[in-house]
Structures are given as structure tokens and as C-alpha cells.
Amino acid sequence: MRTAxxxxxxxxxxxAGGAHMVRMSRGADGVLExxxxxxxxxxxxxxxxxxxxxxxxxxxxxxxEHGARVDLLEATAFLGLLTSAVLLLTxxxxxxxxxxxxxxxxxxxxxxxxxxxxxIAGPALVRxxxxxxxxxxxxxxxxxxxxxxxxxxxxxxx
Numbered sequence: 036m037r038t039a040x041x042x043x044x045x046x047x048x049x050x051a052g053g054a055h056m057v058r059m060s061r062g063a064d065g066v067l068e069x070x071x072x073x074x075x076x077x078x079x080x081x082x083x084x085x086x087x088x089x090x091x092x093x094x095x096x097x098x099x100e101h102g103a104r105v106d107l108l109e110a111t112a113f114l115g116l117l118t119s120a121v122l123l124l125t126x127x128x129x130x131x132x133x134x135x136x137x138x139x140x141x142x143x144x145x146x147x148x149x150x151x152x153x154x155i156a157g158p159a160l161v162r163x164x165x166x167x168x169x170x171x172x173x174x175x176x177x178x179x180x181x182x183x184x185x186x187x188x189x190x191x192x193x
Contacts, residue, residue: 071137071158073130079161084169091170095177099113101192112171120168126160131154 091111098104130137133154138146138175143155 041067048064056156070135071139073161076158076162077165080165081169083162083166087166088173091174092177095174095181097127099192101181104192105178105182108174108181111174115167115171119164119171121164123159123164123168126157126162126164129135130161 091108095104095108098107135153136154137158138151138154140155140159146152146155181190181192
């Protein structure tokens with residue numbers, strides 16, 4: 036019998052340095068438990084999107100010509116918005132279609148048939164859609180700043 040003295044709480048969470056981590060285990064069907072939650076998938080996608088936004092900002096300032104810099108930022112904003120909307124809506128549709136059986140990529144070989152792939156693709160598309168949606172305001176705002184910058188300033192470019 037486990038006790039709380041082993042470093043584990045009896046509700047299935049493990050404490051590590053004061054942080055609570057959920058214990059992962061395989062269910063009866065071989066799928067990792069607990070299932071993915073929409074909030075966790077969106078947060079992870081937003082973190083990835085923050086990294087992408089940082090890369091867009093760095094790439095914009097690597098370009099020296101003003102026209103190329105503005106074109107990069109406008110294209111990033113437009114294509115990011117369009118692609119993220121398609122991926123996010125498709126992923127949310129797949130998530131709703133999976134009726135609670137949302138799986139991780141690690142559960143790919145535990146699926147029972149081709150229809151279970153929707154349960155894996157849903158969270159992946161939601162995460163990717165959010166990751167592409169986060170840099171859009173950064174690219175749009177920076178594009179407006181660069182386009183309205185005074186000629187010869189460091190923001191204008193060479």
C-alpha cells in the first residue's frame with residue numbers, strides 16, 4: 036500500500052520540488068492516461084508560437100532592404116492568419132468528432148483502426164494552428180512599424 040510519505044499524493048499526482056505533475060499510465064486499451072485536454076494543447080501551442088514569433092522578429096532584422104523586410108512581415112502575417120485558421124478549425128472539428136477519445140502521437144500504434152487517426156490529428160492540428168496564430172500580431176505590428184519608419188532609421192533598414 037502506498038502512503039503519502041513516499042513523495043506521492045494519494046490522488047495520482049506526484050510532487051517534485053513543490054510542483055505537481057500528473058502520473059502518466061497506460062489504460063486498459065494501451066492508451067496513455069489522462070487524456071489530452073484542450074487547454075493544455077492550446078498553452079503548448081502558444082509557447083511554440085512565442086518561439087516562432089521570436090524567429091520572425093530576428094529574421095525581419097536580418098534582412099537589410101526595406102522592401103524585403105516589409106514583404107516578409109506582411110506575408111508572414113497573411114499566410115500565418117490564413118493557415119492557422121484552417122488548421123485550427125480543422126483540428127477543433129476533429130477534436131469534436133473524436134468524442135472524448137483524444138490521443139497523443141505516442142498512442143499511434145495503440146489505435147484500433149484508421150478512424151482513430153482523427154483522434155491523434157485533432158490535437159496536433161490545434162497545437163499547430165495556435166502556434167501559427169501567435170506570431171501574426173507580432174508580424175503585423177512590426178510590419179506597420181517598419182512601413183511607417185523614417186527613411187534612414189535603423190527600423191527602415193539599409
